[in-house]
Amino acid sequence: MLRATLKSLLSRKARLLLSSIAVILGVTFVSASLVLNASLGASVQSMFTTIYDDIDIEINSAKTTQTYLGEAPGTVPQDVVDEVADNADVDSAEGTVRNDTGLVRVLDKNDKVLPQITAPIIGQNWEEPQDPVELREGDGPQSDDEIVVSQSLLNATGYELGDTVPIITDSSEADDYEIAGVVGYSGGRDSVSGEILVMFTMDTAREKLIDGEPGYTHITVTSKSGVDNDELRDDLAASIGDDYKVNTGEDLAEDQAESFQSILDLFNYLLLGFGGVALLVSVFLIINTFSIIVAQRTRELALFRAVGASRSQIRGSVLLEATLIGLLSAVVGLGLGIGIGHLGNIIVTGTMGEAMTATLIVPVSAIIAAFAIGIGVTIVAAILPALRASRIPPIAALRDSSNTVRPVRWFAVFGSLFLAAGGVLLWAGLTEKFGDGDPSLLGTVGAVGLLFIGALVIIPAIARPLVSAIGSLMSWTLAGKLGRRNSSRNPRRTAITASALMIGVAIVTGVGVLSASTEASIQKFFDNSVQADIVVAAGQQGAVIPTYDKSLLTDMNEMDDVEKIAGMYLSSANIEGQDTMITATDDFASMADLLGDNIVEGSQTLGDDEVAVYENQADKDKLELGDTVSVTLPKGEEREMTIGAILQSESGSTGYVFNDHYSDEFSESEPAQAYIQVTDGADKEAVIEDIQELLKDNPQVSAFDMSQQTEQIGQIFDVILLSVQILLALAMLIAVIGVVNTLTLSVLERTRELGLVRAVGMTRWQVTSMVAVEAVVISVFGAVLGIGIGSGLGIAVQQALKDDFVDVLAMPWGTMVTYLIAAIVIGLFSAIIPAYRANKLDVLEAVSSE
Secondary structure (H helix, E strand, C coil): CHHHHHHHHHCCHHHHHHHHHHHHHHHHHHHHHHHHHHHHHHHHHHHHHHHCCCCCEEEEECCEEEECCEEEECCECHHHHHHHHCCCCEEEEEEECEECCCCCEEECCCCCECCCCCCCEEEEECCCCCCCEEEEEECCCCCCCEEEEEHHHHHHHCCCCCCEEEEECCCCCCEEEEEEEEEEEHHHECCCCCCEEEEECHHHHHHHHCCCCCCECEEEEEECCCCCHHHHHHHHHHHHCCCEEEEEHHHHHHHHHHHHHHHHHHHHHHHHHHHHHHHHHHHHHHHHHHHHHHHHCHHHHHHHHHCCCCHHHHHHHHHHHHHHHHHHHHHHHHHHHHHHHHHHHHHHHHHHCCCCCCCCCCCHHHHHHHHHHHHHHHHHHHHHHHHHHHCCCHHHHHCCCCCCCCCCHHHHHHHHHHHHHHHHHHHHHHCCCCCCCHHHHHHHHHHHHHHHHHHHHHHHHHHHHHHHHHHHCCCCCHHHHHHHHHHCCCHHHHHHHHHHHHHHHHHHHHHHHHHHHHHHHHHHHHHHCCCCCEEEEECCCCCCCCCCCCHHHHHHHCCCCEEEEEEEEEEEEEECCEEEEEEEECCHHHHHHHHCEEEEEECCCCCCCEEEEEHHHHHHHCCCCCCEEEEECCCCCEEEEEEEEEEEECCCCCCEEEEHHHHHHCCCCCCCEEEEEECCCCCHHHHHHHHHHHCCCCCCEEEEECHHHHHHHHHHHHHHHHHHHHHCHHHHHHHHHHHHHHHHHHHHHCHHHHHHHHHCCCCHHHHHHHHHHHHHHHHHHHHHHHHHHHHHHHHHHHHHCCCCCCCCCCCCHHHHHHHHHHHHHHHHHHCHHHHHHHHHCCHHHHHHCC
16 A cells, blocks of 8 residues: 555646645745844854853943933943952953943034934944954044044945034033044945944043043953953942943843844734735645545545545555655755745845844754645645545445535535634624723734634635626626636535635735824825924934024014914923823813813813823823922922823823923923924925924924824835735745646546537637636635625724724725735736646547546
């Protein structure tokens, strides 16, 4: 039986190839994801090891200062440096002043702040370069108005050696510095990971980066030869106390790599999720393939039974074939996955920085997953066909039973049960029968899962009428009529083939519904609630809040085309013992109106000792109108303030709002933003130009059209949808292969039938048209199912989220039409190989075949 199985498998090499492709693609996707994650992790670790390679020990203050966008480093005094330098195992201890929180902002040649998107601008004191840093041009700064910059700054701005560069290090005006020198990194690199270096004299660095405090932010310690750095770290930590953090270079590299690893893990989970979808599609393809194979081998398997083979041997024969296909697919898929994973690592590392080198790592998990998925998925998918094969009676050897169509009533029964259960659960979730909030949302998500399963199960029961209806649109010729009838001949086979395409289309459509609905809800909020037409704000945030002179609010308000304006302040504060960020305004009523907030309780104006609170913050802190809270502003004393108004925000804003009476006590005493409404019929672009002219002495602050925000948000959702489509491309490819596979095996199954129709006069073009119609009908059937199911599930989730800002239902009609057109193209493409094989048949041999 073993020899017969192997001979049968090797005698049908085309069938072996078609059966393997789907599994190979699924294994490739998963193994590539695991290899890419492990390799990127190793590459990141290698990058940070290189960065900290020359650091034996680094000491920092354990105390930090809270800034607008994060924590700024504390300082280490000179006496600690001296104490560390006196240690017998220390060769040298040198202090450095460095700040990478976005405090340093460089103005480009247009006098606007250079964006810090991919990496920060790092400000520090000048020190003699040591490998891998090298001085390429000029010299170190000789005076406080000179700086040394990295080549990456020159690349980004067009500045050159000797040019004057305006730099802002606080909320005041820019200071001018002459570029005295340019540094780079060994190997011709201009940066390590895209960052920009700006190096000042030590006095300037202290003044600009740590507010003139004496001391350093980092102490770099070089140990003597032969000293164990881990032991020295522990010794220094015990000596200088808990006010300081002591780490080896290896510790710093590991910490930085770990911070990146969480991002890599999220990326990996995302890839594995889509890999799982691809595997699910593969299962449908394998089930279909083996079902067709078993049907084609009915007489062969019956003969085995007739000569004494047991049912278990027949099952074993089919499962052995599945195991061999799975093993072959696992080996090939793993090899391709390693190659693709490494290629992805090369591409990613090439975009993340010049110091990152692509390191190939093949984790054990990738190897285990490849064989577990390759063999396991194939065997699981082949179980049902194997059981069906074992039930073939010996008498089947005497008749042709390959085209037996089994009933689908049980699919209708079980599919209806799943749909009914999902419908009840969905009704309970949407009507909040489980309670408010998360329980109802979880119930809705569970209902979506049940409905999806029910839709998958019931497809064979609805395949024949739907396929016939779709096929009737292409039945104007004899070939079209035959193609329609062929596609509806075996509902199970058609349903399984179409399901592979349906899954990918359903996911894309569902995500598209949610994306379109969220985007439409945001657009509705801006159109109906937000009355501001223009916002004045910083184009690039930093550690210090960019501000502008409050007198400009008056100037803007006096413009002829300005209807209403509200200036906004941003500051940190301590409220009831909790550090938080607050906003303040010079016109409370206008602010609420322009931002679309509703004053649900309290006054339209705030008194000097009154504060407004958003509803969600009031619920969290159990506050009511008239209650008092303890408030300490950064430059003021603790005082009691009264809740003078409660705000309701459709955009989910939270926290506290003050008036500007105590602005002198804020982190920054000048306004940071402004929201402006123009008069009806005003030229908004002209108003923006006039405001920009007022802001010409404020390079960090600009005026923006509010409509740009909705456009940017729309672009974000477009990117999300495109990403889903790209990641599901593999599942779509497998679905296409499924259609090709099914039709090709179907052509082999109908060899005699094709010979007969050719014998009675059907031309090769008519045969091609017949196969093409069959392929298009199956593909369109899958796309229609996917669009319908995806739309339904997307609508269900949107309804569950309608109280959480997604209150507008919008359908991605463009995407849906695109997938319908794509289904036709996929069908035509899928018909090429099967039609070629059908036309290649010899008529006489086909008629005489059994």
